[in-house]
Amino acid sequence: MNPATSYKKKDFVSNQEVRWCPGCGDYAILNAVQQCFASFGVPKEQFVVISGIGCSSRFPYYMDTYGFHTIHGRAPALASGVKIANPDLHVWVITGDGDAMSIGGNHLIHAMRRNLNIKILLFNNRIYGLTKGQYSPTTVPGKKTSSSPFGSLDAPFNPITVALGAGASFVARTVDTQIKHMKGILQAAHEHKGFAFVEILQNCVIFNDGAHAQITDKEVRDARQVDLRPGQPLVYGKELEMGLRFDGEQLLPCKPEEASIWQANSPTGARAFQICQNTEDGSIPVPIGLFRQVERPCLEDAIHQQVKEVTQNLGQGDLESLLRSGETWDVS
Amino acid sequence: MNPATSYKKKDFVSNQEVRWCPGCGDYAILNAVQQCFASFGVPKEQFVVISGIGCSSRFPYYMDTYGFHTIHGRAPALASGVKIANPDLHVWVITGDGDAMSIGGNHLIHAMRRNLNIKILLFNNRIYGLTKGQYSPTTVPGKKTSSSPFGSLDAPFNPITVALGAGASFVARTVDTQIKHMKGILQAAHEHKGFAFVEILQNCVIFNDGAHAQITDKEVRDARQVDLRPGQPLVYGKELEMGLRFDGEQLLPCKPEEASIWQANSPTGARAFQICQNTEDGSIPVPIGLFRQVERPCLEDAIHQQVKEVTQNLGQGDLESLLRSGETWDVS
Amino acid sequence: MAPNQPEIPLQHLDEVVIRFAGDSGDGMQLTGNQFTETSALFGNDLATFPDYPAEIRAPVGTLFGVSGFQVRFAAKDIHTPGDRPDVLVAMNPAALKVNLGELKEGGLLIVNRGNFSPRDLAKAHYDHNPLDDEKLAENYQLVAIDLNEATLKAVESTGLSNKDALRCKNLLALGMLYYAYGRPLAHTEDWLKKKFASKPQILEANLLALRAGAAIAENSELFKVVYQVNPAPLPTGTYRNIGGNQGLAMGLVAGCQLAKLPLFYGSYPITPASDVLHALARYKNYGVTTFQAEDEIAAICSAIGASYAGSLGMTGTSGPGLALKAEALGLAVMVELPLIVVDVQRAGPSTGMPTKTEQADLLQALFGRNSEAPLPVLATSTPADCFATALEAVRIATTYMTPVVLLSDGYIGNGSEPFRVPAIETLPSFPVRFHTEREGFLPYQRDDQSLARPWVIPGTPGLEHRIGGLEKEDGTGNVSYDPANHERMVMLREEKVARIAESYPPLEVYGEQQGEVLVLGWGSTYGAIRGAVNRCQDANLSVGMLHLRHIWPLPKDLGDILQRFKKIMIPELNRNQLCRLIRSEYLVDAVSIPLVQGRPFTSTELLGHIQDLHA
Amino acid sequence: MAPNQPEIPLQHLDEVVIRFAGDSGDGMQLTGNQFTETSALFGNDLATFPDYPAEIRAPVGTLFGVSGFQVRFAAKDIHTPGDRPDVLVAMNPAALKVNLGELKEGGLLIVNRGNFSPRDLAKAHYDHNPLDDEKLAENYQLVAIDLNEATLKAVESTGLSNKDALRCKNLLALGMLYYAYGRPLAHTEDWLKKKFASKPQILEANLLALRAGAAIAENSELFKVVYQVNPAPLPTGTYRNIGGNQGLAMGLVAGCQLAKLPLFYGSYPITPASDVLHALARYKNYGVTTFQAEDEIAAICSAIGASYAGSLGMTGTSGPGLALKAEALGLAVMVELPLIVVDVQRAGPSTGMPTKTEQADLLQALFGRNSEAPLPVLATSTPADCFATALEAVRIATTYMTPVVLLSDGYIGNGSEPFRVPAIETLPSFPVRFHTEREGFLPYQRDDQSLARPWVIPGTPGLEHRIGGLEKEDGTGNVSYDPANHERMVMLREEKVARIAESYPPLEVYGEQQGEVLVLGWGSTYGAIRGAVNRCQDANLSVGMLHLRHIWPLPKDLGDILQRFKKIMIPELNRNQLCRLIRSEYLVDAVSIPLVQGRPFTSTELLGHIQDLHA
Numbered sequence A, B: 001m002n003p004a005t006s007y008k009k010k011d012f013v014s015n016q017e018v019r020w021c022p023g024c025g026d027y028a029i030l031n032a033v034q035q036c037f038a039s040f041g042v043p044k045e046q047f048v049v050i051s052g053i054g055c056s057s058r059f060p061y062y063m064d065t066y067g068f069h070t071i072h073g074r075a076p077a078l079a080s081g082v083k084i085a086n087p088d089l090h091v092w093v094i095t096g097d098g099d100a101m102s103i104g105g106n107h108l109i110h111a112m113r114r115n116l117n118i119k120i121l122l123f124n125n126r127i128y129g130l131t132k133g134q135y136s137p138t139t140v141p142g143k144k145t146s147s148s149p150f151g152s153l154d155a156p157f158n159p160i161t162v163a164l165g166a167g168a169s170f171v172a173r174t175v176d177t178q179i180k181h182m183k184g185i186l187q188a189a190h191e192h193k194g195f196a197f198v199e200i201l202q203n204c205v206i207f208n209d210g211a212h213a214q215i216t217d218k219e220v221r222d223a224r225q226v227d228l229r230p231g232q233p234l235v236y237g238k239e240l241e242m243g244l245r246f247d248g249e250q251l252l253p254c255k256p257e258e259a260s261i262w263q264a265n266s267p268t269g270a271r272a273f274q275i276c277q278n279t280e281d282g283s284i285p286v287p288i289g290l291f292r293q294v295e296r297p298c299l300e301d302a303i304h305q306q307v308k309e310v311t312q313n314l315g316q317g318d319l320e321s322l323l324r325s326g327e328t329w330d331v332s
Numbered sequence C, D: 001m002a003p004n005q006p007e008i009p010l011q012h013l014d015e016v017v018i019r020f021a022g023d024s025g026d027g028m029q030l031t032g033n034q035f036t037e038t039s040a041l042f043g044n045d046l047a048t049f050p051d052y053p054a055e056i057r058a059p060v061g062t063l064f065g066v067s068g069f070q071v072r073f074a075a076k077d078i079h080t081p082g083d084r085p086d087v088l089v090a091m092n093p094a095a096l097k098v099n100l101g102e103l104k105e106g107g108l109l110i111v112n113r114g115n116f117s118p119r120d121l122a123k124a125h126y127d128h129n130p131l132d133d134e135k136l137a138e139n140y141q142l143v144a145i146d147l148n149e150a151t152l153k154a155v156e157s158t159g160l161s162n163k164d165a166l167r168c169k170n171l172l173a174l175g176m177l178y179y180a181y182g183r184p185l186a187h188t189e190d191w192l193k194k195k196f197a198s199k200p201q202i203l204e205a206n207l208l209a210l211r212a213g214a215a216i217a218e219n220s221e222l223f224k225v226v227y228q229v230n231p232a233p234l235p236t237g238t239y240r241n242i243g244g245n246q247g248l249a250m251g252l253v254a255g256c257q258l259a260k261l262p263l264f265y266g267s268y269p270i271t272p273a274s275d276v277l278h279a280l281a282r283y284k285n286y287g288v289t290t291f292q293a294e295d296e297i298a299a300i301c302s303a304i305g306a307s308y309a310g311s312l313g314m315t316g317t318s319g320p321g322l323a324l325k326a327e328a329l330g331l332a333v334m335v336e337l338p339l340i341v342v343d344v345q346r347a348g349p350s351t352g353m354p355t356k357t358e359q360a361d362l363l364q365a366l367f368g369r370n371s372e373a374p375l376p377v378l379a380t381s382t383p384a385d386c387f388a389t390a391l392e393a394v395r396i397a398t399t400y401m402t403p404v405v406l407l408s409d410g411y412i413g414n415g416s417e418p419f420r421v422p423a424i425e426t427l428p429s430f431p432v433r434f435h436t437e438r439e440g441f442l443p444y445q446r447d448d449q450s451l452a453r454p455w456v457i458p459g460t461p462g463l464e465h466r467i468g469g470l471e472k473e474d475g476t477g478n479v480s481y482d483p484a485n486h487e488r489m490v491m492l493r494e495e496k497v498a499r500i501a502e503s504y505p506p507l508e509v510y511g512e513q514q515g516e517v518l519v520l521g522w523g524s525t526y527g528a529i530r531g532a533v534n535r536c537q538d539a540n541l542s543v544g545m546l547h548l549r550h551i552w553p554l555p556k557d558l559g560d561i562l563q564r565f566k567k568i569m570i571p572e573l574n575r576n577q578l579c580r581l582i583r584s585e586y587l588v589d590a591v592s593i594p595l596v597q598g599r600p601f602t603s604t605e606l607l608g609h610i611q612d613l614h615a
C-alpha cells in the first residue's frame, strides 16, 4: 500500500452531477461516506464502490473512486469476485432495501456466511424508489403504494435478524440524518476485518416520506432510540436517564444504573436477535448502533492461503508442467 | 372438502420405481411422509407435493398425489403461486440443502416472511447428491469433495438460524432414521397454520456417509440430542437424566429437575436462536424438535380477504363494467 | 368562447402536435393528459407520447430533469404522436434547450419567461438568455410571458403561499392553449373538482389559474390566430382514451373473463412494465390476484404455480427481467401449462436506457432459452391494439396449453390514443373446461386438433399425477430417457406451436397488394409506417404495408405475400431481428431498416427509406 | 503372450469397438478407462463415449441403472467412438437388454452368466433367460461364463469377504479382453498399485482377478480367434489421452498462462459441466482460484468482478445455467470486460435429460439476452480440440475485451481421445498489459484495430472511474441518454465483435473443395461427419466438409465457400439452429439435418443423408 495521502472530502467527490430528488436522505449518506473515506488513510485508488440498481445504487457515480454500477441485486456477488481476485482492495457495496433484500437476498446472505471482508451499506427507505414507489420487503404492512393500492399485505423482513440469522460477523444500524453516529458506524465497519452489514434508515421524500420519522425525528429521537455501544450500558433519553435490562427473554425498562451492559460479541448473538425485535409495541426504544461484531476467518484469506499451501506442496505450475502432466506416450 | 377417506400408506405410493441409491436416507423419509399423509384425514387429491432439483427433489414422483418436480431452487416460489391460487390445497415442498439454501435461498426466506401456509421439508445431507458430491452451503468446513479437492473453505449456514432470522413461524428439526420423531414433527407441521420449515438430517451414503453420525448414531443419540418439546423441560440422556438451563446468554448443563422449560412461542425466539448455536464444541447436545411455533396471519388469507373486501366495496366486476370504465365518449 | 374576439382570425387545421416540456415537478404529464382528454371528448383522433426523465425528481431546472409530453390531435385518422411538434410549451430554459431543435420552423413557441433568471440559465448550461436572441422570434411564433407572475396574480385571492400558488402555473398554460384551440375548460374543471375535493383552497387556485390562462390569452391577444381542429371521422362507437399499459391490463382481465378463469399476475416491478402491475392491482374485484414477487424468477414461477392450480398465471417485465425468466419459461414449455409473459421492451443492452423505447427483445423471446423450447410470440402495435392482442394471448395460451410471450414496448406502454370500446357480443369466446374425467386419463394425451394436453387441476379426485421439467414419456408424462421418445416429444411441442397459425385470420395488406415495395413491420413501428405509407400513396409510390401481430408461428399466408413484392423492407427499433427471421424462413433478401436511438421512427424517416428503395 | 497358444488364429483388424455395460456399481467406467489407456499406450487412435445413468446409484440390476462405456481403438485415424459395437461385455441381464440391439451381427458377446438368476432376470423385466435362447449363439459369438464364480475362485487366497471379492469381477473381464486383443497387463497393474497402495488386500485381489481373466481366456480357449489392432500412424509427438472437460480446463489454464493472468473460475455445479470445475479446482498451483457460487447468477457476477479486478474471470455451466446468466452476460457486454462462459450443453428443454447430449443452446448463446448484446461464440468439436478452443477463447476475450461463450456438450465433455501435446513454442502468445497511463485516459477510448477499451484495474493510481450497465457516453463512459450516442455505442459494440473475424486463420475444407455437397458442421458432430465424409470418398461421392470453430462472428471466407457447392447440408443435434443462422446470413437454401435423441449422429446415418442429397 502506498503511504496514504491526507485526503479531503472533496477528493472523493466525482465530477458527475448528483441526481437524487432534492431532500432525499441519500445526500447525507454520500456526504458522510466521502468524509469517512477521506479519513481512513487508505489510498483512494484502493476503494471500489459497487452497487446494484435503485436510487441508492447510483452512489458510485458520485464517488471519485473506482466504481461499478452493476445489475439489480447482484452487487454482493460481483463484489465477492472483486475481493477474492484482489484482497487488497477496499470493497464497499451500496444497496437498497429492494436491491439487497428482495431480488438480491440470496447473494446477501451468502456473502454474510462466507465472511468476505466487504462492507455493505443498505439504504433502507422501505420502498422501491427508482421504480416509483412500490412496496418493498421492508415496507410496513397496510401501506398503500402503486402496487398495493388497497394496502400492502406482506409481512416485512427485519434486516437485522436476517443478517444475524445468516451469520454476519458485523451488524449495525444507523440513520441518514444522524451524521455523527453514521460516521462512527462507518469507521467501525472499516476497522472490522470481515463482512460488515450496515442498515441505514433513509428517508425517501417522494414515495415514503417520514417512514422512519417516529424514531428519527429530532423531537422523539432521544426517547425512541437506544444506541448499542459494546461495553456500555443500555441507556437512552436526552440525559441518558432511562435504561433497559435483559430479564430472560424479556427486555425491561429500568433505571440507567441497572441497565444491562451491551455485548456485541457473545457466542450466539441471541441478545442482538432479541433486542431488535423487542420494539414492536413502542414501549421500548428502537436500537441503533452495533448489534454484532465477532471475529472469524475471511473467505478470501482462506482461499489465498490454500492456494499458497497447494503451491508449496505441488510446486508452482507453469505451461511446461501443465502440458507434461498425466500419462503420456510418444509416437515417432 | 370431501369427507376424508381412511387411507393406508400404500394409497400414497405411486407406480414409479424409486431410484435413490440403496441405503439413502431419503427412503425413510418417503416412508414417514406416506404414512403421515395417510393419517391426516385429508382427501388425497388435495395434496400437492412440489420440489426443486436434487436427489431429494425426486420425491414427488414417488407420492401418489398431485406432484410437480420444478426447477432448481424455485419450488417455494412456484408453491406460493399454487397456494395463493388455491388456498384449499395442502402444499408440501421437498427440497435439499443445495436446492433450498444455495440457489433457492432467496425464495425460501421470502416464503418464510410471507407466512404462506406451506410446509417445507429440507433434506439436509450437507452435500450436493445429484450432481455427484460437491460441497453445499451446509457442508462442514475442511471437507474434501469433488469441487473442494483440498478441503472446503466456506463457512456453512445454520438452517435453523436462517429460518428464525427470516421470521419463519414454525421451525423444526428431525432425523431420517428417527421415524417416530419425524412423524411427530410432520404432524405438528401439518397442524400449524402457516409456513412450516422442517430440517431433516439425512444421510447420503454415497457422497457424505455418516455426516450426521456423531449425533444420530444409535450409540450416541441419547447423549448428543436434546428434543425441544414446547412446555417440556430441556432434558436428555437415555433416562432423561441430564438437563440444560438458560443462564443469560449461556446454556448450562444441569440436573433434569433444574432444566429450563422449553417455549417455542416466545415473542422474539431468541432462545431458539441461541440453543441451536450452543453446540459447536460438543459439550452441549444438539437440539432437534420444535424450535419455534407462533401464530401470525397467512398471506394467502390476507390476499383473499382483501379481494373480498374490494369486491364488496366496488362491486363484482364483469366484462360490461370493465369495458364501460373510465371516461368515454360516443362517435355516431 | 368569449364574445369579444372579433379581430383574431380562425384557422382550420387538420392536425396539431403540441409538446409540453418543463421540469419534472412542473406537472407536464398532467397538463398533457388534460389536453388529451379534452380533445378526445371533443372528438379528435389522438396519439400521445410522454417522455420522462430517468430520475425520479431531478434537481430543479437541470437538463436531465426535463419532462415532456407530446400530443397530436387531428380531424383525421392518425397513428403516431407526430414527428416534430407544431407547438412547444417550454416552462424553463432547460426545457427550451432540450426541445427547441425539434420544433417545426415557424412553430408556436410558448415560453415561461419568469423562469429565465441567470441561475435558471446556468442550470441549463446557457451562457446567455436565448430569449434575447432575435432569431428566436424570427424563426418561431414566440409567445414569451411570465407565467409565474401571471399565476401569482391569478390565485392571489386564495391566500396560498407563493410556493403552492406557483404549482398552478401549468394550468394557466393549459388555459391559454384551450383558448388557442377553442376548447372548453369544462372537462378539466370537473377533473380538478374531483381530484381536489378535499382541498378546496388548492382547487380554487387551480380553477382560477386555468380560467386566467384562457382569459389572458383572449384579452391580451397573445395569439395572432386561433385554431380549430374539427372532430375526426372515426368509426361510430363508444370511445375512451387508453394508455398502452392500461389497455394491456384491461385486455388481460377481459381475456380471463372470456376464458372464465381467475387471473393471477405475479410480477416484479421494472420500468416500463410496472404500470401493468399497478393497473391489475386495482382490478381486485374482477377476480384478479396480484403478487409482487421477490424477483422476476419468483414472479414467473408463482405464475406457473397459479396456472397449475387453475388460475391463468401471468407475469410482466421488461428485457432484463425476461432474461431472468428464461429458465422457468423452459419449464412452462415442458409442463405445457398456459402462461402469459408480457415484455414491455426498453432500450438496452443490460440496464441500458430504462426510460427509452426499443424493440430489441424479439430474438430473446424466440430463442432465449436452453434447448428447443418453442412458444408463440405476439406483438402489440399501438396503445389501443394492446387490448385485442391481450385477448389473443389469452386465447392462445388456454387453447393450446402453452406459455405465450407478448411483446409491447415503452413507446406503446406509455403512449395513449382513443380506443373504440368493443361491443361484448363482438368479442371472441373461449371458456376453459378443466379435465375431470378419470376414464382413460393420461396427463400428456393430446387434443387431436390443437395438440393441447388436458388441464387438470390439483384437487380433482382420482387424477393425481406428476409433472416436471425432465423429458416426459408421450402420453403418460412419466420421466423418460428414451431417445425416440425424446425426439417425438420435441417434435410434438414444435408441431403444437406451429398449429397455432391455423387459427389466425388471413393477413391484410394495407395499400398496394403487390408491386414494388412491401414494408413489413411489427410492434410500435405501426404508426410511423402507416404514416409513411399514407404519404407514399399521396406521392403515387407503389407500397404495401403488412404489420404482424403474430411473430411466432409466422402466419401461413405470409410467404405468398412476400412473393408479391419486389422488395421487402423491415423497419425495426433494433439492428435486424425480425429481418433475420424472415430471411431465414423465406430466403428473401429483405432489407433491414434499423434504428437504435431509444426513440421511435418518424414517418418522415421511413418515407425517405421507402423512396430510397424505389430509386 | 503365453507360449502355448498355437492353435488360436490371430486376426489383424483395422479397428474395434467395445462396449462395457453393467450395473452402475460394476465399475464399467473404470474398466473402460483402463482399456482405453492401455490401448493408447499401445499406440492406437482412440475415442470413447461413457453413458452414465441419470441416477447416482440406481438399485442393483435395474434397467435404468445400467452404466455403459464404449471405446473404439484403431490402427488408423478415427474421429468417433464408433456407431455399433463389435464387442459387448454385459455384466447382467439389464445390461444385455439395454445394449444387445446395438451389437453388430456376429459380434462378440461376453456375458456374466453368474448374474442371470430369476431375480436378476425379473429386475430386467425378462420373462425368460435370454441365454437359453438359441438364436443368441447363432447371431453372435457368445461367450457366457460365470464371472462371479471365476472371480471368487481367483481371489480366494486373499481372504476377502464374498462381497468385496466380487467387486473384482470387472478386472477379470478386463483381463480376458486384454488377452483377446493381445494387450499387456502392465499399465493396469501399475495403476492398481498406485490406487490401492494403502489397501494391500484389495490390491492383491484386483491383481489376481486381472491376471486370472487373461489366464482363463488363454487356457480355456474362450475365444476362437485373437485379434491384433496395430498402432495407428498418428503424427509424431507426445500424446496423452484426454477427456473433453479435462482438456477444456487445461486449455483455460494454458490460456491464462499465455495471457499472463490469474484465472478465476466462478461456477455452480451442473451436469455435464461440473467436471470443468472439479478439474480447475485441482490447478490451484497454476494461479487458479475457483469459487463455488450460490447459483449461476452469482457465479457469472463473481467472474465479472474478478475480471474487473484483474484476473481472467470465467464461469461454466450447462443450458439451464446459461439461461440464468443471460442478464449478467448483457452487463459484461456493456462494461466490455473479458469473460469466458463455458456451456457444456445437454438435452433439454428445461431439465430435459441431463445426462444426455445435445447442441441446442446455439441460438440461446447468440441471442439469449435482452436487447442488442453481441458477443463472440466459439464451439469446440472433440475432446482434444477443447484445448485449442479454450486458448482461442482466452485470446479473443482478452484481445477484444469481450465476454466469449464457448460451447461444448456432454458428448465431448465426457468423451476422450488421444491429444497430441503441443510444443510450447507452437502456442500463440497474447500477454495482457493493463492500462496505467494517466495521460489522456478515457475508460471507453478504443484501440484503433480491435476497438477494445483499455483494461484498467482498481488499485491503479489516478485512473479512478465508474462503469456500469447504463448506456455510456462514447469515450468517457459516463452515463448518457443521448439518442445518437446510443446508436453509436450499439454499433461500436457490434463492430468490435465483427472485427474478431479478421483475426481468424483461413477456413479449410476437407475433402472436395467444390462440387455437389458441402457438409457444414459445428461442435460434436465433427467425428460423425468426418467418418461419413471419409466413407463418401471411398464411394466416390463428391463431398466437402467444413467444420466451424467460430460461430460468431462467422468467418469472412465462409460465404465464398458456400457458393462453391450446389447443396449445403447442416447436421446438428438440434432442430436447425446453425442452419437458421446460415440461411439468414447468406440466403442459401441450406438443408437442415436435425437429430434430437440425446445421442450423437452415427456416421452411417449421415452417410445416408449425404447419399439422399446426391440422389
Ligand SMILES: Cc1ncc(C[n+]2csc(CCOP(=O)(O)OP(=O)(O)O)c2C)c(N)n1
Pocket: A053, A054, A055, A056, A057, A072, A095, A096, A097, A098, A099, A100, A123, A125, A127, A128, A129, A130, A131, A136, C268, C269, C270, C271, C296, C320, C321, C324, C351
Ligand atoms: C432485473 C431487474 N429487475 C427490476 C429492475 C427494476 N428496479 C430497479 S431498482 C428497483 C428497486 C429499487 O428499490 P431499492 O433497492 O429499495 O432502491 P431505492 O430506489 O429505494 O434506493 C427495481 C425493482 C431492474 N432494474 N432490473
Ligand SMILES: Cc1ncc(C[n+]2csc(CCOP(=O)(O)OP(=O)(O)O)c2C)c(N)n1
Pocket: B053, B054, B055, B056, B057, B072, B095, B096, B097, B098, B099, B100, B123, B125, B127, B128, B129, B130, B131, B136, D268, D269, D270, D271, D296, D320, D321, D324, D351
Ligand atoms: C439451474 C440449475 N443449476 C444447477 C443444476 C444442477 N443441480 C441439480 S441438483 C443440484 C444440487 C443438489 O443438491 P441438494 O439440493 O442438496 O439435493 P440432494 O441431491 O443432496 O438431495 C445441482 C447443483 C440444475 N439442475 N439446475
Ligand code: SF4
Pocket: A019, A020, A021, A023, A024, A025, A026, A055, A056, A125, A129, A130, A203, A204, A205, A206, A207, C056, C057
Ligand atoms: S425517489 Fe426517494 S429514494 Fe429515490 S432519489 Fe427520490 S427521494 Fe431519494
Ligand code: SF4
Pocket: B019, B020, B021, B023, B024, B025, B026, B055, B056, B125, B129, B130, B203, B204, B205, B206, B207, D056, D057
Ligand atoms: S447420492 Fe446420496 S442423496 Fe442421492 S440418492 Fe444416493 S445416497 Fe441418496
Ligand SMILES: [Mg+2]
Pocket: A054, A096, A097, A098, A123, A124, A125, A126, A127, A128, A129, A136
Ligand atoms: Mg428502497
Ligand SMILES: [Mg+2]
Pocket: B054, B096, B097, B098, B123, B124, B125, B126, B127, B128, B129, B136
Ligand atoms: Mg443435499
